[in-house]
Amino acid sequence: MSYMSHGAGSWQDPAPIPARHRRRRRTVHRLAHNEPVNDQLSPLQGFHALRTDEGRALLDEVRGTAPADELAVATRLRRTHPAGLVSAALGQARLRRRAEAKFGAADARAMFFTPNGVEQSTRASVAAYRAERMRALGVTSVADLCCGIGGDALALARAGIRVLAVDRDPLTAAVARANAEVLGLGDLIEVREADVTEVGTAGYDAVFVDPARRGGRGRIFDPEAYSPPLSWAVATALAAPRAALKIAPGIPHEAVPAEAEAEWISDGGDVKEAVLWFGTGSPGGVRATLLPGPRTLEGRGLPDPAVRPPGRYLYEPDGAVIRAHLVAEVAEELGGGLLDETIAYITADELRPTPYANAYEITDRMPFNVKKLKALLRERGVGNLTVKKRGSAVEPEELRRKVKPQGPNAATVFMTRVAGAPTMLIGHPA
Incomplete structure (x- = not known):
């Protein structure tokens, strides 16, 4: 026996469905091209919408909206503007705020951006x-x-x-x-x-x-x-x-x-x-x-600087100098050498100005020992502590939690190696 579908001309009527089991039919409104209506726009659609008169006016209106206020602003604007356009405008305003650090406020507020x-x-x-x-x-x-x-x-x-x-x-x-x-x-x-x-x-x-x-x-x-x-x-x-x-x-x-x-x-x-x-x-x-x-x-092909004992000053070369392998050029300019052959810290006895490195005056040197560092910082009343590291496995935040700096004074501690030995150098910007 062949069974026909439960449509027109079916051989028997289906049993009635109890009311509690009935599901409400959901009507999906469709556009002429048979795609479901959707308040959201694609990124490209949203961008083109922002270029219209309405979009430009909306961008002006949402400029400066704080992240905490976005939901309230979106709710208000959706009463008079398409929801997709409101979302695109708020998203673009968010990107413009992020872009100010790269492009400056004047350009960023006029330009358009994508997340990438x-x-x-x-x-x-x-x-x-x-x-x-x-x-x-x-x-x-x-x-x-x-x-x-x-x-x-x-x-x-x-x-x-x-x-x-x-x-x-x-x-x-x-x-x-x-x-x-x-x-x-x-x-x-x-x-x-x-x-x-x-x-x-x-x-x-x-x-x-x-x-x-x-x-x-x-x-x-x-x-x-x-x-x-x-x-x-x-x-x-x-x-x-x-x-x-x-x-x-x-x-x-x-x-x-x-x-x-x-x-x-x-x-x-x-x-x-x-x-x-x-x-x-x-x-x-x-x-x-x-x-x-x-x-x-500019590089001059200099050999690696010699390793020498710590002097009065420590120089931290700019990252571009380090990446370019031009530490030797800066060391020669400063009349200094390296603390360790594998570490890009320069040490010297004299303070010489250079745009290619930050200078610090070193006041104390000790082998790595958290308890001794904590005691020294307490004695000096150091509450503002900057921790820098090269060649050390200790994380700055971990060290800061352990020493618990307190007091009105400031200091910088360098966690590094001196001739291969884990060392702490304490000082301040020169």
């Missing part, structure tokens, strides 16, 4: 320095490959350089184009949505490549796992008159191509990036540049 764009874009001060170096090299046009939200393209254009900015992600390219427009640089920046490996750069004075160095699991440390790989970027650079490749500052020196000049850049004491330069006339050169300034230290 805020995280991965170049700090404006670093981008401006690199653009100025490009200009000084005679560059008038640059192909900016993997342009992201356009941070480097904006800096290049402000230096008077014509830019082709390329990114394959539709939202990212749209944001870069909008940023060029809102900052009045649209005449100098052409944004193209394309795969950078398929874009010709023959008509440009220079190429700038900023490969993606983050994946689904966070930072990517293997240069060949960048997107695009470093080998592709190097080949592209070698085919151009001049080029700059932005890479992670932790790149091993042995991975730097022989044709490149390597530069490590710090801003306010924090190492931000490394750049491989091509066509500068200094293949194999090494530089450390400190911002603001800029102040640039």
Whole structure:
């Protein structure tokens, strides 16, 4: 016997369902293209909505909204605006607040951002320095490959350089184009949505490549796992008159191509990036540049400094100097040596000013001993304690909890090694 479905023409009626077991039918309203109605917009839809008159007005209205007030503001605005647009505006306002540290308040409040764009874009001060170096090299046009939200393209254009900015992600390219427009640089920046490996750069004075160095699991440390790989970027650079490749500052020196000049850049004491330069006339050169300034230290191929007993002063080189392996150049300038052959602390008997290291006057030296350190700090009335470490397994916060500093005075303790022995050096900024 064949059974027919319980529809029209079925051979028997289904038994009635008790009321307590009945489920209410849920009506799903559908649009003409048969997709369910959804208050949420895709990131690209949300961005385009923010570019409308209503979106711009809403961005002005939510500017300055504190995180704790977002729910109340969203509830109020959704009475008169589409929910998806309100969410997009609040999200963009949040990104703009985060971006102020990189781009400054004036630019960040006018620009558009994506979460990845805020995280991965170049700090404006670093981008401006690199653009100025490009200009000084005679560059008038640059192909900016993997342009992201356009941070480097904006800096290049402000230096008077014509830019082709390329990114394959539709939202990212749209944001870069909008940023060029809102900052009045649209005449100098052409944004193209394309795969950078398929874009010709023959008509440009220079190429700038900023490969993606983050994946689904966070930072990517293997240069060949960048997107695009470093080998592709190097080949592209070698085919151009001049080029700059932005890479992670932790790149091993042995991975730097022989044709490149390597530069490590710090801003306010924090190492931000490394750049491989091509066509500068200094293949194999090494530089450390400190911002603001800029102040640039060039490598001279000096041998490692000698190890010597601690002097009156300890110098802590800037991170860019350490990454560039230029500690020897700074030690020679200071007339000092190393506390330990594996530790980048310089010691000297004289105080000499240098932009490339912070100086501390050392008042006490003792073998590693928490109880003795605690007693010394109590005797000196030290409540404001700065803990620095190199070559020590002790974590600063752990040490601070153990010694429980109390009092009106300040001190700095260095947890390090002296000629291989765990040592504590106590002092203060000189």
